[in-house]
Amino acid sequence: MKYLARSPREVGHAIREARKAQKLTQKELAIRSGVWQETISKIENGLSGTKLETIFDLLSALELEVTIDDRSKGSSTSLEDIF
Amino acid sequence: MKYLARSPREVGHAIREARKAQKLTQKELAIRSGVWQETISKIENGLSGTKLETIFDLLSALELEVTIDDRSKGSSTSLEDIF
DNA sequence: TAATTTTATGATCCCAGCATCATATATGCA
DNA sequence: TGCATATATGATGCTGGGATCATAAAATTA
Numbered sequence: 001m002k003y004l005a006r007s008p009r010e011v012g013h014a015i016r017e018a019r020k021a022q023k024l025t026q027k028e029l030a031i032r033s034g035v036w037q038e039t040i041s042k043i044e045n046g047l048s049g050t051k052l053e054t055i056f057d058l059l060s061a062l063e064l065e066v067t068i069d070d071r072s073k074g075s076s077t078s079l080e081d082i083f
Numbered sequence: 084m085k086y087l088a089r090s091p092r093e094v095g096h097a098i099r100e101a102r103k104a105q106k107l108t109q110k111e112l113a114i115r116s117g118v119w120q121e122t123i124s125k126i127e128n129g130l131s132g133t134k135l136e137t138i139f140d141l142l143s144a145l146e147l148e149v150t151i152d153d154r155s156k157g158s159s160t161s162l163e164d165i166f
Numbered sequence: 167t168a169a170t171t172t173t174a175t176g177a178t179c180c181c182a183g184c185a186t187c188a189t190a191t192a193t194g195c196a
Numbered sequence: 197t198g199c200a201t202a203t204a205t206g207a208t209g210c211t212g213g214g215a216t217c218a219t220a221a222a223a224t225t226a
Contacts, residue, residue: 001152001153002152003151004148004151005151006143006148006149007139008136015151018151025172025173027171035215036216037173037174038174038216040173041174042174042175045174047175048212048214049135049212050213050214051133051213051214052091052134053132053133055135056089063154064151064152064153064154065087065088065153066087066149067086067087067088067149067151067152068088068094068098068147068149069086069147069150070084070085070146070147070148071143071146072146108202108203110203119184119185120203120204121184121187121203121205122183122185123203124203125204127203128203128204131182131183132183133183134183134184134212134213137184
């Protein structure tokens with residue numbers, strides 16, 4: 001799965017989707033990542049501005065990586081994200 | 084250009100590279116993004132943990148977007164980033 | 167639907183991000 | 197090498213992130 005994120009809120013959404021795809025609970029992710037369940041909840045729901053550091057803690061626990069690329073290139077996501 | 088970021092520090096580096104590629108000074112980017120030059124300097128150098136929000140302010144000013152993807156797939160970067 | 171598990175919410179406290187101002191370095195160019 | 201521009205650094209203060217504890221609300225499942 002591949003997620004395009006244009007805002008912190010969308011990053012939170014991507015994290016939720018990825019977590020669910022891996023059938024993890026917030027608590028399990030919390031243990032793996034060192035980020036509290038309560039905090040994960042807030043991040044996934046887009047409350048809280050979140051620090052980059054925290055996001056990376058979650059992403060690496062989920063084995064995800066971040067790519068920064070020119071906006072233009074592809075609404076590749078529109079296609080691939082359909083599922 | 085495409086950057087793979089595995090840490091806040093690498094995000095800062097990617098921002099610097101993208102800014103330079105667009106021949107912008109920190110001050111110019113500061114004006115466009117609403118983030119202070121001093122803050123940009125610190126972010127580019129990996130000092131400061133930075134908030135996600137601030138990163139997105141910079142990325143959109145640079146017309147960059149973020150993709151979150153499974154780690155595995157491609158050391159596509161190693162190839163494409165060579166230049 | 168009762169019991170259990172998962173998520174969300176709320177409050178408090180500490181620490182750090184960032185705006186802001188001042189200034190020191192460094193880099194580029196005439 | 198001297199001046200202008202660009203970048204880095206340092207200090208301060210306010211605000212908000214996140215750890216932490218307690219608990220409410222949802223969602224699962226027996």
